[in-house]
Amino acid sequence: MGMRRGKPLWLTVPAYAALVFLYLPMLAVGVFSVNAGRHGFGWKGFTLEWYGRLLQNSQVLEATRNTLILAVVSTVVATVLGTVLAIGMSRFPWPRRWRGFLDFAVYLPVVTPDIIFAAALVVAFGLLRAVSAAFNPGLLTMVIAHVTFQIAFVALVVHSRLVTIGRTLEEAARDLYADTPYLLRRVMLPLLMPGIVAGAMLAFTLSLDDFVISFFTAGPDSTTLPIFIYASVRRGVTPELHALSTLIFLATVLLVLGLERLMWLSTRQEAKG
Amino acid sequence: MDRPSAESASPAADRLRKGFASGLRFLKSFPADHNLRPATADSIVAGMATFAETRSALCVEGVCKSFGEVQVLTDIGFEVSSGEFVTLLGPSGCGKTTLLRILAGLELADRGRVMLDGREMTGIPANRRPVNTVFQNYALFPHLSVRENIAFGLRSRRFSESAVAERVGVALQILQMESLVGRYPHQLSGGQKQRVALARALVNEPELLLLDEPMSALDAKLRAEVQIELRRLQRRLGKTFILVTHDQDEAMTVSDRVLVMSDGRIVQSGTPAEVYERPVSRFVAEFLGSANLISGSRVNGHVETIHGPLSVSGSPGWSRGTLAIRPERIRVCSRRPGMNGVSARVREVIYRGDHMDLFVEPGALRVRTAPRADLRAGATIWLALEPEYLVPLSD
Numbered sequence: 001m002g003m004r005r006g007k008p009l010w011l012t013v014p015a016y017a018a019l020v021f022l023y024l025p026m027l028a029v030g031v032f033s034v035n036a037g038r039h040g041f042g043w044k045g046f047t048l049e050w051y052g053r054l055l056q057n058s059q060v061l062e063a064t065r066n067t068l069i070l071a072v073v074s075t076v077v078a079t080v081l082g083t084v085l086a087i088g089m090s091r092f093p094w095p096r097r098w099r100g101f102l103d104f105a106v107y108l109p110v111v112t113p114d115i116i117f118a119a120a121l122v123v124a125f126g127l128l129r130a131v132s133a134a135f136n137p138g139l140l141t142m143v144i145a146h147v148t149f150q151i152a153f154v155a156l157v158v159h160s161r162l163v164t165i166g167r168t169l170e171e172a173a174r175d176l177y178a179d180t181p182y183l184l185r186r187v188m189l190p191l192l193m194p195g196i197v198a199g200a201m202l203a204f205t206l207s208l209d210d211f212v213i214s215f216f217t218a219g220p221d222s223t224t225l226p227i228f229i230y231a232s233v234r235r236g237v238t239p240e241l242h243a244l245s246t247l248i249f250l251a252t253v254l255l256v257l258g259l260e261r262l263m264w265l266s267t268r269q270e271a272k273g
Numbered sequence: 274m275d276r277p278s279a280e281s282a283s284p285a286a287d288r289l290r291k292g293f294a295s296g297l298r299f300l301k302s303f304p305a306d307h308n309l310r311p312a313t314a315d316s317i318v319a320g321m322a323t324f325a326e327t328r329s330a331l332c333v334e335g336v337c338k339s340f341g342e343v344q345v346l347t348d349i350g351f352e353v354s355s356g357e358f359v360t361l362l363g364p365s366g367c368g369k370t371t372l373l374r375i376l377a378g379l380e381l382a383d384r385g386r387v388m389l390d391g392r393e394m395t396g397i398p399a400n401r402r403p404v405n406t407v408f409q410n411y412a413l414f415p416h417l418s419v420r421e422n423i424a425f426g427l428r429s430r431r432f433s434e435s436a437v438a439e440r441v442g443v444a445l446q447i448l449q450m451e452s453l454v455g456r457y458p459h460q461l462s463g464g465q466k467q468r469v470a471l472a473r474a475l476v477n478e479p480e481l482l483l484l485d486e487p488m489s490a491l492d493a494k495l496r497a498e499v500q501i502e503l504r505r506l507q508r509r510l511g512k513t514f515i516l517v518t519h520d521q522d523e524a525m526t527v528s529d530r531v532l533v534m535s536d537g538r539i540v541q542s543g544t545p546a547e548v549y550e551r552p553v554s555r556f557v558a559e560f561l562g563s564a565n566l567i568s569g570s571r572v573n574g575h576v577e578t579i580h581g582p583l584s585v586s587g588s589p590g591w592s593r594g595t596l597a598i599r600p601e602r603i604r605v606c607s608r609r610p611g612m613n614g615v616s617a618r619v620r621e622v623i624y625r626g627d628h629m630d631l632f633v634e635p636g637a638l639r640v641r642t643a644p645r646a647d648l649r650a651g652a653t654i655w656l657a658l659e660p661e662y663l664v665p666l667s668d
Contacts, residue, residue, distance in 0.1 A: 171379050172412035174399040176426035176473070186429070190416045 026249055033242035050243040060244065063228040070139060070214070070224060071207040074146035079200040081147070082154025083192070089155070090162045091170075106159075109152040118216035121145045125217065137219035145217040146207045153206065154199035161195025194262055201259045205252055330355040330513040331376070331481055336385030338371055338537075345371045346537045349385065353481075353530075358507050358514045360524040363534030364560065369517045370409075372534075373483050376515065378402045390480055400429075405474035406483040410490060411466045413458040419469050420445075420454040426477040444476040447506075463490050464499065471503075475510070484516040488523060500526045521561045525549065533557050550599075554668050558597040565603070565638050566666075567596045576665075579636050580615040583658060589665030600630070600641035602662035605648070610657035619652045 033051070037044030054060050089102050109117065121141075128135040135141055173187045189196075211226040218227055225248060232241055331353040338346040345368045353359050361369040374380035376387060378399035387394045394402055405426065413422050421428075423444055427437045445451050448468045458466060467487060474482055487503075488496045504527045507514045518524055524531050525545040533541045533548055533556075541553045552558035555566060569578035570593040576583050578596070585596065606614070617633040624644060631640040631648060633656070640656065648654070 168408060168410070168412040169414060171399070172406075172408055172414070173425070173429070174379065175377055175404075175406045175408075176429055176477070177400045178425075178429040179400060182429050186425075187414060 029242050029249075030246045032239060033246045035239065038239060050239040051247075053240050054243050054247075057240065059223075059228065060225075060240075063223050063225045066139065066222050067208060067224040067226075070142050070146060070222075071204050074143045074150055074207050075200055075204040077143070078147045078150035078203050079154050079196060082151045082199060082203070083158050083196055085151060085155045086158035086162060087188070090159055106152050106155050109149055110156065114149075114210075114212040117149060118145075118213045121148070121213065122216050137217060137222070139219075139222045141217045141219070142214055142222055142224075145213050146210065149210075149213065150203035150206060153202050154196075157199035157202060158192060158195045161192055161198075165191050194265065198259055198262050201255055201262070205255045205259075208248070208255075209252065329353065330357070330390055331515070332386075332388040333376070334386045334388075336372070336375060336382045336387070338368070338375065338380070338383050344537060346375075346382075349537075349539060351532060351539060351542060353513055353515065355390075355513055356511045358504070358516070358527055358529045360528040360531045361515065361517045361534055362519070362521060362524040362531050362560075364519055367534045368537040369519075369534050370485055373406075373485055373515065373517045376481070377404055377406045377483055379406075403477075403480040404483060405477050405479040405481075406485065407467075407470045407474050407487045409485045409487070411458075411470035411487075413461075413466060413469055413473070415458050417457075418454065419450065419456050419458075419461070422458070422469055423473045423476050425473060440476050444472040447475075448472045463492075464495050467491065467499065471506075475512070479512070481513045481515065484514065486518055487516070488518070488520070496523070497526075503527055525561075533560065535560075550662075551664055552597060552666065554666055555595060555597075558664070558666060563600055563639060564597045565600060567598070567636065567638075567663075568594070569596060570594075576663075580638075580658070583613050583663060584660045585663045585665060586660040587665070590667065591665070595666045595668070597664045597666055598658055598662050600639045601628075602659070603638065603640045604657040604659065605631075605640060605642050605645075606655040606657050609655050613658045613660060613663070615656045615658060617654055617656055619648060619650055619654060622648055622650055 034046050034048065035043055036047040036049070085106070089099075089106065094102060121144075125135045125137070125141050125144075169187060169191065170183065173183045178186065209226065211230060214224050215227055215230070218224065223231075225244065229241060229244060232238070329352045333352070334350050336346055336349040337344070349368075349372060361372060363369045371380060375382050378394070378397055378401075382395065385395075389403065394404075414425065417425070420441060423441050424437050427440060432440075445454060448471060450465070450468055450472065453461065453465060453469070458469070461469065467490070470487070484503075488499055491499060500523055503514075507527070514527075516524075516527060528545055530542065531545055531548050532539050535556050541548050541557050543551070548557060549561050552561065552564070558564035558566065567578050567580065567583075569576040569583070571577075571589055571591065572582070574584065574588075576585055576589065576596060583596070589596075604610070609616075615638075617635070617638065619631055620634050621632040623630040623632075626644075629642050629644045629648065631642065632638075633640060633654070638656070642648070
């Protein structure tokens with residue numbers, strides 16, 4: 001009974017335990033977000049009151065607005081720059097030695113600890129502030145900060161797509177009289193699109209969730225949801241916070257599912273082509 | 274270029290435009306079915322032949338190319354006449370694909386020149402050369418339909434919508450693909466993909482069509498059909514084709530002329546019959562079909578070998594060297610032949626239906642003959658190695 005179809009117990013039990021361990025905290029937050037009781041862990045009945053209150057909380061709405069503006073703007077900028085970077089990296093005839101260095105340079109920000117990155121940005125903005133007041137902490141500095149770490153992710157995803165496509169189609173287009181703009185518009189961009197969209201969604205998710213870098217670069221008027229939650233938790237955990245966390249988690253899940261779906265579609269197209 | 278100056282006087286653009294117009298008229302003048310009435314085909318071919326003599330479509334001079342330390346092409350030079358079907362034949366790694374890419378403008382030669390119809394092409398990029406390519410795995414655009422794939426080269430040159438429709442229509446008709454227009458590459462069979470790739474290149478009316486192992490993705494039976502079809506198509510269009518292949522049968526079937534390549538050099542150039550019957554070196558003799566290689570030394574007017582003295586037509590350029598003879602050129606005789614007779618014992622007989630292969634001693638000769646019941650292992654026979662078929666090799 002315990003050894004059905006060659007799945008041994010010693011494998012399945014820890015696997016399920018790990019899953020529970022992973023999702024139990026989030027599940028708990030979700031449950032408390034619809035619990036009518038304000039204090040303690042007792043179940044006092046179902047309510048959507050906390051979600052309703054969120055919508056009337058001007059601080060939350062402001063933070064949501066900031067978060068979305070930051071995520072959308074930084075994602076758009078990072079996607080354009082990251083795509084250009086990826087194309088430049090793989091299509092420009094770099095000398096062999098440069099190639100390795102470039103790959104490394106793009107990969108490095110992905111593995112650099114956020115806190116180091118954030119501290120470095122604080123220093124950089126400090127220096128730039130001497131040039132212009134525009135670099136005072138605020139939405140602009142946050143957008144720049146997010147773009148700097150998002151670019152690497154977008155470039156990596158698009159680059160891997162470029163490798164999959166190969167160079168033959170590009171050569172075929174050249175052979176068929178395509179100049180560079182036409183080649184980009186008619187061949188490269190359509191073929192790269194799954195990679196570009198996947199990179200953009202990844203960048204968007206990262207921006208949405210980011211706390212460390214936002215915290216270091218934010219100004220007084222540019223509080224985002226993660227920063228708001230952090231500040232609120234220090235004053236005590238409330239059911240409204242549970243509701244807010246649940247909503248952010250669900251938004252992230254949807255984005256990730258969309259991403260997976262897109263990846264799946266593009267690999268399937270590859271297999272068919 | 275040693276072309277008559279009267280022709281180079283007319284401006285290139287004008288010629289291109291006239292070429293397009295006449296090409297289109299020409300294409301339209303044929304019925305869609307490819308089994309052409311012989312009279313029409315012959316007259317066209319005859320017309321093309323006289324045309325071809327007067328000008329050389331492609332001229333390659335002293336082309337060298339290396340990738341890093343590896344010398345891929347060494348001093349490549351050849352000319353191709355207009356309307357000629359030329360094959361670059363060689364084993365993988367001999368540089369034939371690199372040479373084709375240099376002609377297409379996808380690769381830059383380190384040294385040497387490429388001239389097309391008298392115009393310097395050496396530094397011109399692929400998208401500005403009147404040359405189109407059928408790529409090895411066809412390289413069809415997976416996100417575009419058959420129609421849009423074929424129209425690509427016209428659209429990138431901003432042809433009007435009506436011109437695109439007209440030309441694509443003609444191309445579809447010629448290659449019998451009207452029913453496939455709406456399909457996408459992943460919905461096509463290998464043979465269909467190949468035809469789309471061909472149409473996509475030909476619709477541009479290139480002065481030169483390059484084909485990079487276009488049959489390698491097809492199965493053997495289809496390949497044989499497509500080879501003949503390709504040959505007919507080329508004759509019909511009168512276009513200059515250059516095909517790259519490692520398959521000697523394919524080269525023989527389709528070409529007017531074969532350039533045999535080895536280690537980045539052209540080692541022999543000639544009609545299929547010339548390179549097959551008169552190979553210049555061991556490499557050519559063995560790469561094209563099978564050959565018996567007999568080493569010997571020149572003594573007075575003949576060559577002394579382990580099979581005895583053999584007369585050869587013409588004098589070999591060496592004092593010690595190799596003679597080649599094709600297995601099917603060795604004649605099996607019942608009695609001693611008058612000239613170049615060799616007595617041999619049959620070691621092994623392989624029956625192959627339409628012919629028989631004999632392996633005989635001494636000297637491990639291979640003989641191909643019509644099937645005969647009296648030839649068995651152990652039999653003693655006479656072989657005639659006639660002088661005209663004994664080819665002295667250069668190495």
